[in-house]
Amino acid sequence: SNEFKKVVDFSKDNKLFLGYGNPNGKILMIGKEHYFNHSIKEDSPEFYDEILKARELENRNNFTSWENNFENNFEPEWNPNQEFHCDNSNAFTAWWNQKNVQDKNSNGGTSNTYLHYQKLYQNIFLDGKKEERINFQKEIFNTELNDLPAKKDFNLPQLNKFKREFIEKRQELFNLPFFKTFPVVIVASGHYPSIYNFDIEKIFKVTWDKKTIPVGKSWYNLHYSEDGKRLLIHTR
Secondary structure: OHHHHHHHHHHHHHOOOOOEEOOOOOEEEEEOOOEOOOOOOOOOHHHHHHHHHHHHHHHHHHHHHHHHHHHHOOOOOOOOOOOOOOOOOOOOOOOOOOEOOEOOOOOOOEOHHHHHHHHHHHHHHOOOOOOOEOOHHHOEEEEEOOOOOEOOOOOOHHHHHHHHHHHHHHHHHHOOHHHHOOOEEEEEOOOHHHHOOOOHHHHHOOEEEEEEEEEOOEEEEEEEOOOOOOEEEEEO
C-alpha cells in the first residue's frame, strides 16, 4: 500500500527498524525489542558499542529488504510443504517455516516469543489447529517498541537511557497512517509504554475501557477506536 511505502521511506530516512511479516495482514504485533545474543559482558562500553552496531546493521538490512521487495514485486508463496529452511534475509518471510517447537540444541525450532505468536495465529485463523511449522507471518506484521536489540530486558541505567531515546524516535514512526490500517493491534510490551512515555491512546487514536483483565499471573487491557472498527490489546 502507499501507506506502507511511506513508512519504508521514513524508516530509511531515519535509520529505524520497521518490521517483519505481512504488511497487509490483519494483526499488528508490537513487542519490546528483538533478541540479540551479545558476546561482551553487559554494561561495559564495549557492550553498548556491540549492541548499537547490531541495531544499525539490523535496521539497515530491514528497510533495504523492503525496498528490494518493492523493486522485485516480491510475493511469498507460503508453501508449508517446501523443504525446511530458515532464511531471515527477507523481512516479509523472516523466520517463517521454523519448526513449531521450542528451539533447543539446533532442532530447527523457534523462540518462545514466536511460539506465543503462532498459538495466537492458530487460535484466531485455524480454529486452534497446531501447525508443524510457524506461519503466523501470513497474517501478522511484527515490529518492536524499542529497536535496540538485547539478550533480555536488563535494568541498566545506560541501557534504559538508550531505550528511552530510541522509543522516543519511533513514536513519529508509529504515528504514520500505516499503523492504523490494522483492525487489531497487540502491544505485547508489558509496562514499557508507561515507563518510556509511549502514549498508546494518543498514538493509535484509541481509548482504554479503564478495565485491566487478569489472566493467571498476566493481564491485558482493551482499547477501541471511536468508530469501533479497530481493537488494541495491551499486554505483556
